[in-house]
Amino acid sequence: MNKPLRIIPLGGTGEIGKNMTLVEYEETAIMIDCGLMFPENDMLGIDLVIPDISYIMEAPDYLKAIFLTHGHEDHIGALRYVLPQVQAPLYATQLTRGLIEVKLREAGLLKTTTVNTIAPGDSVSVGPFTVMPFRVCHSIPDAVGLAIETPHGLVIHTGDFKFDYTPVDGRLPDFGALAEYGRRGVLALMSDSTNAEQPGYTPSERVVSEAFEAVFSQADGRVIVATFASNISRVQQVIECALKHKRRVGVVGRSMVDNVRMARDLGYLSAPDDLFVRPEEMQRLSPSQVAIVCTGTQGEPTSALVRMANREHRQVSIEPGDTVILSASAIPGNEELVHRTLDNLFLLGATVYYPRLRPVHVSGHASQEEQKMMITLTQPRYFIPVSGEYRHLVLHADLARKIGIPRENIFVIRNGRVIEFDEQGGRLGERVEGGHVLIDGLGIGDVGEVVLRDRRHLSRDGFVVVVAARDATTGELIEGPDIISRGFVFMRDAEELMEEAKELVIDALTAGHRDTVNTLVRDRLAEFLYERTRRRPMVFPVILDI
């Protein structure tokens, strides 16, 4: 017992998304979750963001298992990038496994990956650890938290959770297990901080069913419900309303189709076979007989709902009489795209419901009273708020303090900070790599701050390249200068400006010493263009000596 237990969040603390936490003791580590994050608006051109695992890559063999708490992208989405580098087996509940396998099949990684099914109540031994999943409620079925027996005590990671007494799948949160852990003694609790700004209790998913029911009852035409493809519970709610109101259900959008098929195969969606209708067959039904589930709640330009709103969808055009439900909140940063989609739906004459108007969505995360309940049930000695931007972690820590956790037993940390536990207790340890790895096309981590800074510059002011050829001996201009520019001015209306720019380049070419002429051309041209436009395009001279 000389060695300390080490807990290291590599993602998810100080940000929303890309959850990943390491728990390590001596030569063994386990990973909890392996998620991705969607890029912030100023990460230009970036497709996805994953955690930096270079700390693990120092000794990849010590990672013995990866536990996934549930099937959302911010908990499983980085697997396709991490698995080619580490060989650890996965442990996930049945639905989570199904969602993972859809992804791994796409990435060609399914055959080389070991996936083990776990269920609440199981015990999985990994080296010095025993991992016991317990059921939690979230906006996806089959979510678990993890209780981990370690040589220094019991560690609990809640995963994403809320306490829902009327969940869609009828599976209640496991108060018994949590209370029992609390009675036995919990060394440290890592708990979901996402909603630490939200007082009170998060409403039950049942509230959404009631709101759907009200909308379905009023609707004469089609009812189109957009939600996340992974939100299997929400799809079940649509199915139940459709059955009751004698509507058939069209599933639209590739990821939605894949997930619905998988969830039905695994028994997580219950619906008669003849409920579903293929999109191309919907037109034969009267609008009052049709309900549609689709993706597009974040205003993603290529999603089904957005194509419908822009009249670009092959199978579904929004018509007056349609009712559209946006059953999700806008993720911060997506508000403009979501609002634009809503406005376009209104413009096409649809009746539109979204969370500001009706409770057609509820959060999947615990609000303050539930966060307090989790702490009170588990009675941890140490508390580590996880899953949240920095302010959420601080506010969650404030809550913990108010209900009796001593200030010195709370660790508010960001990705890459180690917390160590031994007989003396817990303390902050070293810092390891905890940054972002940016995915852009096939590139994993090759786009960094330099390329992003250039993209930001180009996005604001564009570029100007000026090309000229000189006689290598006489220095005489023999070709050009030619100017190529994009994103700076509308070239067709800027002929005069460009002619003046060329004159200036010619002057600079004759004035400058050969070795420094590039700098001279660049500086004079940049200054001239700024004077005339108050814009600062990137300027590149190419002077060939021939």
Next chain:
Amino acid sequence: MNKPLRIIPLGGTGEIGKNMTLVEYEETAIMIDCGLMFPENDMLGIDLVIPDISYIMEAPDYLKAIFLTHGHEDHIGALRYVLPQVQAPLYATQLTRGLIEVKLREAGLLKTTTVNTIAPGDSVSVGPFTVMPFRVCHSIPDAVGLAIETPHGLVIHTGDFKFDYTPVDGRLPDFGALAEYGRRGVLALMSDSTNAEQPGYTPSERVVSEAFEAVFSQADGRVIVATFASNISRVQQVIECALKHKRRVGVVGRSMVDNVRMARDLGYLSAPDDLFVRPEEMQRLSPSQVAIVCTGTQGEPTSALVRMANREHRQVSIEPGDTVILSASAIPGNEELVHRTLDNLFLLGATVYYPRLRPVHVSGHASQEEQKMMITLTQPRYFIPVSGEYRHLVLHADLARKIGIPRENIFVIRNGRVIEFDEQGGRLGERVEGGHVLIDGLGIGDVGEVVLRDRRHLSRDGFVVVVAARDATTGELIEGPDIISRGFVFMRDAEELMEEAKELVIDALTAGHRDTVNTLVRDRLAEFLYERTRRRPMVFPVILDI
């Protein structure tokens, strides 16, 4: 009376911001408001957005007056761009005039502009119109709506409003005037739709005073309040708390300093002279003796609060013990910047309050019950929702219908649509230009969709320029190919890729016919780069024949 009365929104309908409405009869038009809009996130590099006034420019002399309802940027901010093109005199209340004159002085337009002061209860005759401003409450003092006598009846434009029974300046909304207009008969009401999604009543500004009081009572260190520079009422609230708690007030940020000075000169801020302390003198006071008002509520990178949060402000560094109040909501699109600022303040150890935690801000716009009250007071025959994105207009129209305005008497329109009124009643008329004019540096309207599309492309994938020189007679390569690229890959790590790209260019140059070689090089290079990276940089070949 043969000619119709025409009402034309040139801005503010179908969007939040750049409010501008024309009211015209025969040879006379008046303009209500002349505002700007801040660019959306995908308007890359754009500084500001103003209404397109090309319709007015067809006969600029017919515009006889510009009325400004209050001093916010989305109502007065386009004056500096519009006034050089039209010669009409301005009409504004005293504080609004003060805020306008600050702007016009900066733009060198003050001397050439006629500004008339108006006050609630006045009557201003302009050709066939009599314009009567009436007092409304908003998040800035001295706001008015306008009642306009026209040859076809009374038209009311509310401006931005809410009904606040305890406004900071004690000046109550003028129910009497509104009811009197209603009794006389109102042809058409144009009313503020911003908060049409919000049920109930908007809380009074008094709520903010109470929240400030609670925060000031608890704070041991400095209290730093960020708000919009134009939010003079909010500054007055800070002043009152500071006086009560024996703190002196530092004003930080240029626009805040300008507006506070002007508002004090005009008597809109009441404070003893010795209350204020210069930023450089604050350090001599104990933190508990200091309150600061500053800008930065939208996370604007150059604002005072953001510099403080980034430890880049010359005079104020955030320290543990400081209390920061963010007294504004995030304008949609600014959430990421606002959240980042909050997180940075928390990281520096400040106690931070913002609208999700305490009511330190309330909206300045009427909620649904107040919107209904406005319609009920004025009893308009026709209703035109204005000031809002399209969904807000539709929802406001729904409200109007529910309280008895017939569907056919409601006009939900977007910028540039004419509404005509004559003895037969009201109807939709022609469409005129109602688009955006983008301001980028000195350019007004020169950046359009082509340049923006290029900027978006550059922002995602960057560019590649390849330069080579050939012998004009033999076609032999004599110089290059050289490659310049930014925003595509990190060039220092991409040497191999670039060498392969050069080989490919050399091959293409020898393979292609001289006239089509540019296209061949571009296509082959673009395809190669996409194959290797799944990115699509803009590719430009420059082949010089020498």
